[in-house]
Amino acid sequence: MRLKFCYIFLLLSCAIWKVEAAKYLFLVAGQSNSVGKGNASLAPAVMPGVAYEYVYQADSLRPLIDPVGANELDFESASSGSAWPAFADTFYQLTGDTIVLVPASRGGSSCHEKAELDNYGTWAVSGRLFNNALRKVEAAMKKTGLPLSGIIWLQGERDANAINSGKLAQAAYERSLKELIVRFRTAMHASTPFFIVKTGYYNNHPRAGFDQVRASQDHVAKQMDSVYIAFEGTNLFINSGLMTDEIHYNQEGLNKVGDSLAFKVANKLGITEQNLPKTGALQIKGIDEFKLRKGAANFFKKARERKKLRVGYIGGSITQADKGYRKQTTELLKVLLPNNELVELTAGIPGTDADLGACRLADQLLSKQPDLVFIEFAANGGFPQGMEGIIRQIKKTDPQIDICLIYAATVGQLKAYQEGTILTHIAKIEQLADHYQLPSVHMALYLAWMVQQEKLIAKGDAGNKLGKPIFTEDGVHPLPIGGNLYAAAIVRMFRAALELFLSGKEAAPDLPSALYVDNWEQAQWISPQEGAIFSDDWKEIPTTGKLQQFGVWFPTVMTADQAGASCTIRFEGDAVGLFDIGGPEVGQLKVTLDGREVQLLVDKGVRYNVVSEGQTVLNRFNINCNNRYRGQFFMLQTSLGKHEVTFSIDKIIPDKREILGADQLDDITAHPEKYAHAQIYIGKILVKGDILDEPSMLKIAFPSHRTM
Known part of the structure; x- marks a missing residue:
């Protein structure tokens, strides 16, 4: 299957940014797993022009980036990550079509009024959620000129708990779900497709009520036209490591839900799968997130020939930190290469530039025979003579060692990306990358865009209650969320490099003469x-x-x-x-x-x-x-x-x-x-x-x- 890696959270989209008119509009409704309790930094990077979300209060379309949703009309924004970037990204890969999502979910909300808990709300006639969802989707239809293509429903945990406590009967829940679908179709269109994600389990709680909710969801899908079970494997998440707590799906689980939904929805809407061209890099303001050049052919060739691979990292404190990007990158590469054993070699020293890096490279890294080396010095200066010295030392030691140049950024440096400019010292390193045909990654490009779209806080207190992920507390060193975003950018490049390698078009260049006569090769x-x-x-x-x-x-x-x-x-x-x-x-x-x-x-x-x-x-x-x-x-x-x-x-x-x-x-x-x-x-x-x-x-x- 062309998208066989979609079920793993690391394989994030590489679709080229392009603005297109939206073609499909979906209402997303339900309770907390529909809102999303995952980790935004592990959600796919949805490229501009691929998907939008509608915000009612601003009557505007915004690029779809986690945290998806807004705290409006009794509905909630994702606490961090949701299923919807994965859904939008995979749907685009399958169809080539742009979508608009209308998030209308509230944690703890019930389908039947007898299951309503405190002020969490209900979708029953007695509650406000149904009417507010109609208000929001009608406004979105007016804004976009699109009809409603379908409703995606993730709800049932609250009703299952009510069944377990004896407050609600299964038959009553089943009737309430049917009535809800009818009310939506009466208000919108008689044949509006309704896609159900079956309810999972509540760990360490009785499963009887949850099994009854799941059975009723099956009954409704069989009895009503154009009602589909779009995903049913949520009951397996508890034993598959796909939960963030006792009841909420983690980001890998949410990504799996979103990916599967995209296949089901595209199939039931009768959309023919497109033969999309090979994907390229994310591009923002004319800057490519990565450039492959000659890629990493030697590394992937070794991956075919032997089990153990050594991955080296050299840089400053961001490289030294366990959650700056390094460990996350290694783990993602392990998933990309499941048949290999990856050994991580670490050579990060805080506050240092490529001059000390060139001095210590042979002892700290090359003596351990790496197969791949990441070089990260941009945040500390990354002056080109020192960087070239590191590159030439590596290639003269063993020309089969692949190199990837990676660029971290301080909070102050994010502004350059947002303005569509590359800092002068990084531009000089890029000249080296061109000269030696090395892949390079602007790790901070996507997160700079997230900050610009107000989906990520550039600098703040990690313990804040603002409901948005935070890049860094000190303006330099990424929190784990920032490190995840860095690692995701690297692996997007490596996925493309693997595709290039498999195409057979990649060739390792000879070592050219030095660009700088005063480089730090010696x-x-x-x-x-x-x-x-x-x-x-x-x-x-x-x-x-x-x-x-x-x-x-x-x-x-x-x-x-x-x-x-x-x-x-x-x-x-x-x-x-x-x-x-x-x-x-x-x-x-x-x-x-x-x-x-x-x-x-x-x-x-x-x-x-x-x-x-x-x-x-x-x-x-x-x-x-x-x-x-x-x-x-x-x-x-x-x-x-x-x-x-x-x-x-x-x-x-x-x-x-x-x-x-x-x-x-x-x-x-x-x-x-x-x-x-x-x-x-x-x-x-x-x-x-x-x-x-x-x-x-x-x-x-x-x-x-x-x-x-």
């Missing part, structure tokens, strides 16, 4: 003991206690706290630096290059140039060092050639109170002794080039030895 990191000469004031200590978190990067560090304690590095290249640790006690460094004490000025990020007037020290204490320990680094950029650089601890302790600012003075005020030091911790020597073992070019006699 970057590496080296242990301090192998890469530097230390004065006697330094000692090697294990990364335990307060430094325990850094053990994953380096088992020991070199440390000193005496003024004048020095570390000398001889190298051939054009950049050198240190990967060190920040904390309350750290101080600052003097820099001597080729025998001359130098002053420095930041170029970009933490890359420094030598200047005639600038900083006389490299301060390793910053605003993030308030009672915290954090990995940090810097790079000193030089002319290309052989150099000798010495970093020595300055005798002056920086003004740490001023650096911390008024909002972070509690700890330094309570514990000033922690901050009254100038300690330095060195975890790695960074070099863009090679470490030299030859004697000092300057004939300097060092009063120390290489510490082991």
Whole structure:
């Protein structure tokens, strides 16, 4: 079946955005599972022009995006995710037709008035829901000029509970359902199709009432013309992991309902399945969500040939975070490739750019032989020379390793997508993607559009009661919902890449010449003991206690706290630096290059140039060092050639109170002794080039030895 993957929530639509006149209008009615209690970030991405929802209060059509619905006319918006994006998306894939949905559902509502509970409402004559649904659908028909194509009904749990409690008989419920259909048809059209999703079970509650409701739904469908059971497998959801709680379907379950509904509705309406062209990428304001280029042929070829695949991720804190996108992407790829075992390789370090990425790539990732590498540095700068260095290192290590460039975004960066522009640094990375024919994904494009359509809160408190999903709390790091949306964008690209691979049109390109002669292809990191000469004031200590978190990067560090304690590095290249640790006690460094004490000025990020007037020290204490320990680094950029650089601890302790600012003075005020030091911790020597073992070019006699 062409859409065999539709039943799995990860296989989200890749339909090309195009504005079309809507052709079908559906009323969606019922109670809470019709409203939707799922997760919007796991619902399919419905492309603009594919489907709309009608909002009564604004008398407007809006793109259909979860949370579908509005709190109006006693009806409710989805708490997050619903079945309706999956329904609309699959219906479009089947038919090529655009639809309008009229959401008219209320949680806890009953079909029979005897089952009505508190103020949840009823669809019986005594309640307001039926008349309000008519008001809404009639307004939608007037707005669109479309007739009502059908009614989709998800309701019955409330009546089943009433049957279980002895307040309602099965026959009475069955009559009320028939009468409801007749009332709709009397008001609309005598043969309006009525599609029933059979009621599921309430976990840990008696099933007798639910079985009676399900049986009555079957009876009604058999006895009345154009009444259909559109989905009946909801009773299996409890034992299939498709529930979010005891009674509500989770997003995977809702997607399954929506997909199945689309097939049934299209079939019963007599719509001929279309041979739609191969799907492309979501496009917003002229920006494609992804570009395949040569795709990921090597990765899929390996998936055919062997079971185990290694998927590597390198980037900053968004990559390091377990719910930033990485783990979700791995899980979705596992579903895309069910016959393979995927091993996840993680190389995320917070607050770092592609310069450190290029230095640590070989040790942290390439040594583990990945088959696929995701590179995520856009949120932290992603400067092109560093990115090209990473790309070339990977391809020179093994040309069969596939690479995917992915672009995260801060809240401030979302605006560029909403305006139809790509940030300059991402545009430069895209030039690299073109040059090396690598697939790339704008992970934030769809969620930027969701924010613009007021379906997603860009930044907010995760515990809010606003009824909309939230991308991030701090403006940078995605909450799990944001990570899900990122991962979904990646897997939309990989689904298209798999189709390209299966078509046999994909070919791996040769490694072209470099775009940037100063790229970071030769970057590496080296242990301090192998890469530097230390004065006697330094000692090697294990990364335990307060430094325990850094053990994953380096088992020991070199440390000193005496003024004048020095570390000398001889190298051939054009950049050198240190990967060190920040904390309350750290101080600052003097820099001597080729025998001359130098002053420095930041170029970009933490890359420094030598200047005639600038900083006389490299301060390793910053605003993030308030009672915290954090990995940090810097790079000193030089002319290309052989150099000798010495970093020595300055005798002056920086003004740490001023650096911390008024909002972070509690700890330094309570514990000033922690901050009254100038300690330095060195975890790695960074070099863009090679470490030299030859004697000092300057004939300097060092009063120390290489510490082991």
